[in-house]
Amino acid sequence: MKVPFTKMHGLGNNYIYIDLFQVELKEEGIPDLARKVSDIHTGIGSDGLILIHPSEVADVGMRIFNKDGSEAKSCGNGLRCVAKYAFEHDIVNQNRFKIETRANIVEAKVLADSGAVREITVNMGEPVLKRSLIPMTGNDTPEVVAERFDAADSVLELTAVSMGNPHAVFFVEDIDKAPLYELGPVIESDARFPDGVNVEFIEVVSPKELNFRVWERGSGVTQACGTGACAAVVAAVLNGKVARGNAFTVHLAGGDLRIEWSKDGNVWMTGGAEVIAAGEFYYDQVRTG
Numbered sequence: 621m622k623v624p625f626t627k628m629h630g631l632g633n634n635y636i637y638i639d640l641f642q643v644e645l646k647e648e649g650i651p652d653l654a655r656k657v658s659d660i661h662t663g664i665g666s667d668g669l670i671l672i673h674p675s676e677v678a679d680v681g682m683r684i685f686n687k688d689g690s691e692a693k694s695c696g697n698g699l700r701c702v703a704k705y706a707f708e709h710d711i712v713n714q715n716r717f718k719i720e721t722r723a724n725i726v727e728a729k730v731l732a733d734s735g736a737v738r739e740i741t742v743n744m745g746e747p748v749l750k751r752s753l754i755p756m757t758g759n760d761t762p763e764v765v766a767e768r769f770d771a772a773d774s775v776l777e778l779t780a781v782s783m784g785n786p787h788a789v790f791f792v793e794d795i796d797k798a799p800l801y802e803l804g805p806v807i808e809s810d811a812r813f814p815d816g817v818n819v820e821f822i823e824v825v826s827p828k829e830l831n832f833r834v835w836e837r838g839s840g841v842t843q844a845c846g847t848g849a850c851a852a853v854v855a856a857v858l859n860g861k862v863a864r865g866n867a868f869t870v871h872l873a874g875g876d877l878r879i880e881w882s883k884d885g886n887v888w889m890t891g892g893a894e895v896i897a898a899g900e901f902y903y904d905q906v907r908t909g
């Protein structure tokens with residue numbers, strides 16, 4: 621079976637996109653397909669797989685599978701790429717439209733120049749802060765902010781935010797010394813997060829600027845995480861490190877995002893999306909070790 625694909629990235633967070641307006645996939649084969657396309661040696665190489673699909677409740681739908689085949693409920697960088705694809709492939713014919721994710725329905729606005737999308741703003745909706753909804757174990761609390769969190773031999777302070785998917789945010793003095801590879805995998809699968817968690821280290825650079833590094837659930841270190849950047853800004857506000865309502869520049873390994881947690885409760889994300897390649901994936905012929 622030859623599966624048509626497009627590879628796109630948002631700040632280096634790259635996924636293989638399959639357009640289900642054009643092809644059909646068997647549900648039970650999707651996790652395996654995600655693992656196969658993502659493999660750098662025997663596949664195309666990516667942080668995971670994103671499906672662009674017809675929606676009954678929005679203009680277009682998106683599903684995201686991590687590199688390990690697990691399905692997540694949202695993906696910020698993926699949403700900007702889906703918005704670009706939907707606009708440039710005439711799936712939508714206006715520059716403001718709705719995208720369904722497994723977590724919520726978001727609104728995207730594209731800025732286009734001669735039909736080519738240059739920048740996308742997405743209203744990511746309101747962050748979820750209640751402990752049981754992150755989800756985290758323990759007696760329920762309305763928020764998890766600056767809570768002592770022991771991991772391996774380290775004592776950290778955790779702020780937990782869900783942007784449709786769970787994020788564990790930790791503040792550091794120097795982003796270059798963030799223990800990403802040491803603690804990322806340990807915290808990702810810590811039993812206090814029954815669904816696992818994305819792990820972010822944040823340095824507050826100025827009242828409107830954050831440095832950011834991520835270990836993603838199901839994919840490991842990536843160049844960027846859009847939902848993670850939203851969670852980082854929310855966590856910085858909740859910890860009193862910055863003021864709500866400001867537009868922040870978040871510096872990720874792959875580039876910058878603009879994020880605002882507005883007074884009405886919604887988190888807005890603005891940034892780019894790029895097409896890398898398009899082609900056919902020879903699914904049946906791929907043999908993995």
Ligand SMILES: N[C@@H](CCC[C@H](N)C(=O)O)C(=O)O
Nearest residue numbers: 692695696697785845846847
């Ligand atoms: N890179 C994404 C998030 C992808 C899903 C995540 N790894 C999870 O399992 O929740 C983003 O840009 O938000």
